[in-house]
Amino acid sequence: xxxxxxxxxxxxxxxxxxxxxxxxxxxxxxxxxxxxxxxxxxxxxxxxxxxxxxxxxxxxxxxxxxxxxxxxxxxxxxxxxxxxxxxxxxxxxxxxxxxxxxxxxxxxxxxxxxxxxxxxxxx
Numbered sequence: 001x002x003x004x005x006x007x008x009x010x011x012x013x014x015x016x017x018x019x020x021x022x023x024x025x026x027x028x029x030x031x032x033x034x035x036x037x038x039x040x041x042x043x044x045x046x047x048x049x050x051x052x053x054x055x056x057x058x059x060x061x062x063x064x065x066x067x068x069x070x071x072x073x074x075x076x077x078x079x080x081x082x083x084x085x086x087x088x089x090x091x092x093x094x095x096x097x098x099x100x101x102x103x104x105x106x107x108x109x110x111x112x113x114x115x116x117x118x119x120x121x122x123x
Contacts, residue, residue, distance in 0.1 A: 002114055003027050004096050009117030012086055020081040020117060022096030027112065029072065033099045034079045035110055036070060038092035038119075047107060048094070049081060054102035063089070086121045093118050 004027075008020040022034065035050035049070040050059045058070050069082040079096060094117050097110035 003112050004098060004114035006094060006096050006114040006117040009094060009119045011120045011122065013123050014087060014121055016086050016121070017082070017084045018086065018119060020083065020094055020096075020119075022079040022081075022114060024077045024098070027098060029077050029079055029098065030074045031100070032112075033101045033104055034070075034072070035097045035099065035104065035107075036079075036081045037095045037097060037107065038090075039095070039116075040092040043092075045095070045107060047104075050104040051079065052101075052103045057103070059104045083119070086119075088121045091119060091121050 003025055005023050006020060008018055012018055031053060033053045036048045037045050038048050039045040048061050048064055049068055051070050067085045072079045096114050098112040099105050099110040
């Protein structure tokens with residue numbers, strides 16, 4: 001059983017919003033740096049956003065700055081990715097991942113991954 005489970009994906013029109021959730025079982029998310037990644041067909045997986053475990057600092061990939069917001073609810077052991085003003089180019093499978101590192105790190109350093117949730121932006 002994967003320790004991370006994503007949900008909240010779906011089909012949305014351009015300009016719409018979705019909120020993705022990353023729920024953890026067996027690990028305490030606030031002890032980990034959490035990243036959101038996405039992979040579109042035929043493309044490499046790319047980092048979208050992350051929040052560091054040490055100081056809560058957040059990072060956003062340039063194309064999502066001002067549109068996406070990462071947040072966490074420690075009581076629910078869940079990290080969210082609020083996605084607004086969605087564009088067709090945001091279409092991808094979105095993954096959350098956890099790294100036992102104090103700061104945002106490269107993709108290969110994330111030890112735990114979820115199964116992914118599909119986000120499709122289309123009219």
